[in-house]
Amino acid sequence: RDPAVQVLVLRHPRGTEAPVRGAREGRAEALEAVADRSSVARQVGRVHGRQGGDVLLYGHRRRALDDSQVRRQEARPPELHAALPRGAALYEQGRPRRGPGRPADRRQRRHDRGRRSRRRQVGRAVLCCARMDERTVGFIGLGRMGSGMARNLLKAGVPLVVWDVLPEAARSLSEDGASVAADPAALAASAELIFLCVPSDKEAGEVLFGERGVARGGNTPAVVDTTTMNHRAARRLAERARDAGLSYADCPVSGMPLRAEKGTLTMMFGGSAELFALSKPCLAVMGEFVVHCGDVGMGQLMKAVNNIVYDVNIAAFCEVLPFAVKAGLQPAQVAEVLTTGNSRSFASGHFVPRIMERRFEGDFSLRAAYKDIVNIQEAAAQLDASLPLVEAMVKAYRAAIEMGFGDEPKSAMVKVYEERMGQEVRIDPRSA
Structure with missing residues (x-):
């Protein structure tokens, strides 16, 4: 819809009856065929996957560029594809079609997502540069x-x-x-x-x-x-x-x-x-x-909802860690399971090691987090919504602040439960 955005659709130079083989070569010829047409914006990239897709740089529209700004993607040599074992060949090599080691399926695609994400970062930079240049x-x-x-x-x-x-x-x-x-x-x-x-x-x-x-x-x-x-x-x-x-x-x-x-x-x-x-x-x-x-205001409300889930997660870890150690479990083993099992999350990966090593600095403070929680409480009251888990969490955060931990990270809440249970949670980093 932006009149400044020009999109070029490339057709196969041999028409619709051209053989399937040599598709990459046909695409290259098509690019060369329009290279000298000054009346058409030269925009080179990969073809969008959905029906009716246009030729876009990394799947994003961009403004018309001059010759010095045209970007081409190098085609992978066909012989490289031929050299890679596929399908039955992989099966004969002992690599299963399902489970660990399966070829080019879900597990491989998960690795590919990182590469696609990096390509999207480049695409976003080009898009921003093109539209914000003036x-x-x-x-x-x-x-x-x-x-x-x-x-x-x-x-x-x-x-x-x-x-x-x-x-x-x-x-x-x-x-x-x-x-x-x-x-x-x-x-x-x-x-x-x-x-x-x-x-x-x-x-x-x-x-x-x-x-x-x-x-x-x-x-x-x-x-x-x-x-x-x-x-x-x-x-x-x-x-x-x-x-x-x-x-x-x-x-x-x-x-x-x-x-x-x-x-x-x-x-x-x-x-x-x-x-x-x-x-x-x-x-x-x-x-x-x-x-x-x-x-x-809805952006702030969305972040508050996200933070509540995060803060409840942290409160749960702070409560259960002293209990687990007091019950006889080894701190290192507890940390390993909580950061790799079904309970793993960003909160566990970030805070559990810091709690075990007694590193309570450099993160968002308890006092600031408490303000966000109270905001959700007030919004729930206005809507006559019941949030019992949030109510319990508010008490835990308030207790930590009253004990003097307000300026420490949220993970310092563990000290409240350590004092109540008479059990400190600690791993010596030198022996971990």
């Missing part, structure tokens, strides 16, 4: 999450202007090619789309509506706020933004700083369809999974 993007908030997200925009070739309350954080991005604004107002004067990644809705309000905030920049940019906050706070910010002539959407993210650096975050967008379409090319560079959850 639009300056702003980024405010360059902490552990924001800096990784901003760097991925730079890697995609997006013209980027940044600002952070700590000048050294902005200088670090300037070394990678970003422009540094004097304040949010100056940033807004030169950017058409602005991303925020600040600690809370309080800081977001100051950045947007403060004395030298975005609203004072003399421009009306669109704002996508990745800050985590209460969904009602997001709606209040959206109302103030509308009064100031700004478009606003909330888009909290899920993932550790490492995923922010790799551009593989899960992003939950709450806002208008128009703003989602405008920002999606950049969102696709910063995140691997981008979900439009509905109107403003």
Whole structure:
């Protein structure tokens, strides 16, 4: 639908009656046949798998490119395929058709997904670069999450202007090619789309509506706020933004700083369809999974739901670990089973080893997590919804905060149960 997007459909040069053999050669000839037609945009890539698919780069549309930007994919030599054993040959070699070692089926496809994911990352970068090449993007908030997200925009070739309350954080991005604004107002004067990644809705309000905030920049940019906050706070910010002539959407993210650096975050967008379409090319560079959850505030509500499941998981591990050790199980064996059995999850893989080694630093604090849980409690009360498991978890988090662990990671909740049961959970790293 975008008039700037031109799609080229390639037909076989020999017509529909051409033999099946030499399909790769026919495709190459077709590409050469249109190479000199200046009136047609040259766009080379793989053919989309679904019916009616067009020739697209990595399955994504892209703008018309000049000769220096055309990208071709190297065909795999036919003799390489012939050299690989297949079907019955694999069976004769003793490799079963099902189970471990089965050829080119589900197990192989699972490995292939990683390769496809890496190709999609390249495709997203090309798409973003093509659509944002004339639009300056702003980024405010360059902490552990924001800096990784901003760097991925730079890697995609997006013209980027940044600002952070700590000048050294902005200088670090300037070394990678970003422009540094004097304040949010100056940033807004030169950017058409602005991303925020600040600690809370309080800081977001100051950045947007403060004395030298975005609203004072003399421009009306669109704002996508990745800050985590209460969904009602997001709606209040959206109302103030509308009064100031700004478009606003909330888009909290899920993932550790490492995923922010790799551009593989899960992003939950709450806002208008128009703003989602405008920002999606950049969102696709910063995140691997981008979900439009509905109107403003629904992104925050979606993240709260996700966090509740995660936090319940952590609370369960913190409660059961001291019990398991007190019952006579060895800590190392408990850790191995909980991180490889049916109960395994990101929470177990991340927190169980840290609990065993008594590493309680560097993660999201109990106090901050407790605020998210209370937000869900309030939303449930408004809907007259019963969440007994959440109620029990609130008590566990509150007890940990009252015992002085509020500023420690959520895994420090295990100390509450260790004290109650008189059993510490510990593995000596040197003997593990």
